Amino acid sequence: MFPVTRPRRLRRSAPLREMVCETRLAPTDFIYPLFVRNGKGVRTEIGSMPEQYHLSPDTLVDEVGAAVEDGVRAVLLFGIPDVKDERGSEAWDDAAAVQTGVRELKRAFPDVLVVTDICLCEYTSHGHCGVVRDRQVQNDPTLELLAKVAVSHARAGADLVAPSDMMDGRVGAIRAALDADGRDDIAILSYAAKYASAFYGPFREAAGSTPQFGDRRSYQMDPGNAEEALREVALDLEEGADLVMVKPALAYLDVIRRVKDTFGVPVAAYNVSGEYSMLMAAAARGWIDRERAILETLTAIKRAGASILLTYHAREAARLLG
Ligand code: PBG
16 A cells, blocks of 8 residues: 555566556567559559558569568458459459469468458458348358369468458368368468448448448448357357458457457457557648557557457557667
8 A cells, every 4th residue: 555555666666567468469479461453553542541552563562571670470352353343243253362372472471471351341342341142242152162262372371361351150161271282281371250331431442342231231240249258259160260360450459358268369450440540640731640540559469369460550660660
């Protein structure tokens, strides 16, 4: 009790503060998301996401090279197709942008961890994450398509595939397809608890994946539900997920903590586009200190229980920590 106990004693100097620091970020925590499209020399800034770009495979290699210089060791690729159709068939085309990007990255940087997002919404003409019939997203017919996408990405050299569609049973379907293709060493990072969130807004502009009708609430989770997140995670782990993700991060820190405490597995959290763009917009106006806000945000996500942080701030944060 005061006056014997004085917590401020341990805050008096930087060495002391650092010694008692409970949560330390490291560049190895980060996965850096990137958008790749076909072409050459493409580097187009995404309007809704300042300092993030659409890249072609060659400029992707340049960007990842620069990120590696900053200390980043892992990337997540999203593909922008040339052509969208009802089923999103470019998603499993071995010559599509993501597959080409993976091959070129693996050639240039064999030691960089390459994760690919597995979903159809960037590739479908209707912008939904699965096959649509009568304006409904069909679960089971979508599974075989997702499995084809995962196998195509793995064949291109992806180290880790990350299904983000929220269909039931997709982790099991992808695991079975990878194993049947002789790829039992490719891990699955499941977007296990993915909420129907307003914070994906900037991404949908970046990926051109805004649903043409309806919304994603028939497959993504209701923001009010946490118990359900635990059930989703349990199912994905039973189906063979190696890592599980909570998404978005900031409005769901309690969910990250509960998943961590309940399952004890490595938990990933996605600091999504809306979280990124809000911070960047406020910083651009001088309303918050950009560097401190980035590190505080990422520290909060890690403190909540995530050990893998997917963030568009990855390069800058790695530099700041470097
Ligand atoms: C695809 C997907 C989305 C994001 C990652 N994968 C968008 C969505 O579900 O609408 C969002 C990423 C971000 O906002 O940064 N299903």
